[in-house]
Amino acid sequence: MTHSAHILVTGGGLNGPALALALAQAGFRVTVIDSLPCDTRADPAFDGRAYALALTSRRLLAAIGIWQHVAERAEPMLGIRVRDGKAGGSAGPRTLEFDHAEIEEGPMGHMVEDRHLRRALLDAMQEEARITHLAGETVTAQEVQPGGVIVTLASGERIRGALLVGADGRHGGTAARAGIGRMEWGYGQTAVVCAVAHEKPHQGIAHQVFWPAGPLAILPLTGNRSAIVWSESDTRAARIMAMDDAGFLAALRPAVGDVLGALSLVGKRFSYPLGLSLAHEVVAARVALLGDAAHGVHPIAGQGLNAGLRDVAALADVLSEAKARGEDPGAPTVLARYARWRRFDTATLAFATDGFNRLFSNDNPLLRRVRDLGLGAVNAVPGLRRAFIREAAGLTGDLPRLMRGP
């Protein structure tokens, strides 16, 4: 095997394996390196984590043979209801409603549990002869040479490829070793994530309530269950996490309201400090970054994984095209195409979600008035509402081939 058709990927979470599968389809050999062993990454018990997959992400997963394995266990999102919550009180009167019937492409998204998605990706990698999966291996060094890049593992093994893709998260190391700096700031907010079972059916509706301390998202899962993403100030989130289950549910109930009836916890609670983290560059010599390694955004609109999968689709597009031409996949000309494609998209998303959060996580009466007017306006104008739905479904911008659908 010549190393020129060999791509190295650090990070075996969701984006890394998705990229590996797309590249293997295009004729590349791929080595995926992850510091965690496989069994700790694919815990079969439901742990409360789930993703709102945009339509375009679903198309990508279908193109790489993954969607077929999770479709049965995915819940279609048929509508989104946005409310503005007042401090200490109930949700405001104004609501903004998005219905999938307003766009022709079908449900605007699907809720998929982390355990199913992770398992499907790991299994597919296992079956793909062009993918070598090194689990429980840590990268200690990377070195760019003429014509290639060499990665050194903790075991002392050295692996050479034409390109190294960092899909290893905000502080995974690939970006830092490539000399790429980051811009980071926290919001003073923490997201508390869990799943609840509820008395009344959710009817496929996702709810987003903007409370002054931070947004609360209620996202429909299969059965009478919903995923909760509850953003609160760091101190309050710490208090919420420290509560026992009964105390937690008592605190959650007024924030959720009574649309779903009685609530009970399913699975564990997780907490994630919220912050924006942008790499200064998405490429360096023989290195490309994707997902959180390139841009960790505020999870306000569930766009973290969707943005990562957009990177996956764009990079797979650029590399497949280079492969078919016989170009060196790690050449600066090839990487520049990926960087150009992603730079705009990423910055817009990061600043839009940041701005959205600042606008809503606030009890300033003037801002509240602006929000009320804004929600009313978006609701009143069908074209505008459709534009928001298409944005949420990921249908805007210059779509990579794998996301265009059949």
Added chain:
Amino acid sequence: MTQLQQEIAPMPQETATQSTTSIDAHEIAKFEAMAAEWWDLDGKFKPLHMLNPCRLDYITTQIAAEFDRDMTAELPFIGLRILDIGCGGGLLCEPMARLGATVVGVDAAARNIPVARIHAEQSGLEIDYRVGTAEALVAEGEQFDIVLNMEVVEHVADPQAYLTACRQLLVPNGLHICSTLNRNAKSYLFAIIGAEHVMRWLPRGTHDWAKFITPDELFGMLTTAGLTPVDRKGMVFNPLTWSWLLSASDLSVNYVTASVNR
């Protein structure tokens, strides 16, 4: 847009008989610097690097169609023997080798050969680079599945004799791909005034407009050489995306043809 004139025109043969193994360390350092120059995306050969993706799109698509190859295979061109005449630093040879082909790169400019060899070695690719000409390869009885003549024919003294030699190098049903520059007022404006005088992409005197060939003239010469032309496309520079694209209709400046040795 081209492998420069002096690399195509017959050169003094002072280094032609040397192999890389007999060259001293000082010479190797010089060749390494030249290899870096050939492959510097913002250097002297920038116009060629900008044109390369477009040329490769055409070449790979034609080869895949003619030889029924699946481009999603690891090495789609395995088993194909390809000759690149006027190979320069190897900008076409390396992609062909990366796709699995057995590649011979020939250049009349002897100094290009060790340069191309050094870069191929750095890229981990095996390519047979030689100093020579199409006519010399015919005399040696060489045969290829594919012969590439990219931006060469407008530089040779006798294009008809040259294309006939290229045909003789092809196996039956072999594929010949040839790109050059059209001869009209627009190509004078773009290739001579624009590329050489205004943008300074190319040194002045790189091209002799009078030697440019119209697509019909080229099809005529290819047919006389015994080849059957099967396709032609324009290569058009888009100033908005700052890149080259293939065009089915605009062959007014740069264009490329495919012919088969039936």
